[in-house]
Amino acid sequence: MAKKVAVIKGDGVGPELTDLMMKTVKAAGSKAGFVECEAGAGWWEKHGGNSLIPEETWKALSNTDACFKGPTTTPGGAGSPKSVAVSIRQKFDLYANVRPIKSYKGTAAPLGEVDFVCVREGTEGLYVGEEVQLTDDVYIAIRKITRPSCRRIAKYAFEEAKRRKWKSVVAIHKSNILKKTDGAFLEECEAVKKQYKGIELEEYHVDNVAQQLIKNPANYNQKVLLSTNLFMDILSEECSSLVGSIGLIYSANIGDKYAMFEPAHGSAPKYAGMDKVNPVATVLAGAWMIDYLGEKKQSQAIFKATEKVIAEKKHVTYDMGGKAKSSQMVDAIIKHL
Numbered sequence: 001m002a003k004k005v006a007v008i009k010g011d012g013v014g015p016e017l018t019d020l021m022m023k024t025v026k027a028a029g030s031k032a033g034f035v036e037c038e039a040g041a042g043w044w045e046k047h048g049g050n051s052l053i054p055e056e057t058w059k060a061l062s063n064t065d066a067c068f069k070g071p072t073t074t075p076g077g078a079g080s081p082k083s084v085a086v087s088i089r090q091k092f093d094l095y096a097n098v099r100p101i102k103s104y105k106g107t108a109a110p111l112g113e114v115d116f117v118c119v120r121e122g123t124e125g126l127y128v129g130e131e132v133q134l135t136d137d138v139y140i141a142i143r144k145i146t147r148p149s150c151r152r153i154a155k156y157a158f159e160e161a162k163r164r165k166w167k168s169v170v171a172i173h174k175s176n177i178l179k180k181t182d183g184a185f186l187e188e189c190e191a192v193k194k195q196y197k198g199i200e201l202e203e204y205h206v207d208n209v210a211q212q213l214i215k216n217p218a219n220y221n222q223k224v225l226l227s228t229n230l231f232m233d234i235l236s237e238e239c240s241s242l243v244g245s246i247g248l249i250y251s252a253n254i255g256d257k258y259a260m261f262e263p264a265h266g267s268a269p270k271y272a273g274m275d276k277v278n279p280v281a282t283v284l285a286g287a288w289m290i291d292y293l294g295e296k297k298q299s300q301a302i303f304k305a306t307e308k309v310i311a312e313k314k315h316v317t318y319d320m321g322g323k324a325k326s327s328q329m330v331d332a333i334i335k336h337l
Helices: 014-027 041-047 055-062 084-092 147-164 181-193 206-215 229-243 280-292 296-312 326-336
Strands: 004-008 033-037 066-069 096-102 115-121 131-133 139-141 168-173 200-205 224-227 250-254 259-263
Touching (some): 004 014, 004 055, 055 084, 066 084, 066 280, 084 250, 115 229, 168 181, 168 206, 206 229, 224 229, 250 280, 296 326
Antiparallel strands (some): 131 139, 250 259
């Protein structure tokens, strides 16, 4: 029976990139059915309310096997709703936010070739969004850390290392300052490590890792980098620069029963409708999604075709030194399928 995917096209460049992803996935022979849904700042500006996601979309998400989310805009300021991604992660308990960071042949590797994976806890930390005003001048944000969530994200990271036959998980923290919250995170990482013989646990302070990623990024090759929600949100964005463009970084939000796939970059509204933005992150997020749905052969075909187009350098977008439009790059990928 064909699997169904809820597709949120998003804001800014989201709709055009998501259309290109669906075109590629269909060309690869995927049998997945797409259920298009609305969500994001564009929808909210028209309809208002306390959520960027309408009730019909929540129903569609509950009745599908996975979600694909194009980049969405999150309004700022007190009283504005939570981001679409955070809302879906928390609703469906998508606790593992995963971003592979890998150099491609034919692209700039500003600080040398890299190949590692960032694993980020996706449901708690500062992203619980709980803030308290104590006085006219004092505000407190709550960083919620629980042992069960630390334990399961640590287990996910070790399983990812085992699956890839890698020998190390790097736990990133600030336990010298955040003694209880990051202390609990580290203790759970150490407890989980005992279940995985042959995989070591390295422990680093977050500020040191931020510096080492610029100074010696190859030190992390064939390792799984693991951290709490905000720390890894920032670090994985830094890691994107190591492969030359965030337009190449695809990501997944994975739970025990559901998953959401998305490009790592934002909605880039200034480029909306210009057919200009790098489509690789969106296309490969779609390829990863159909792998999750069991279509491994079709998924691998998209990955290989994309790598060929990047390596050839003939049909790549401006951020990769080329002149191709988004759609031209996708047409080149489809020709290689």
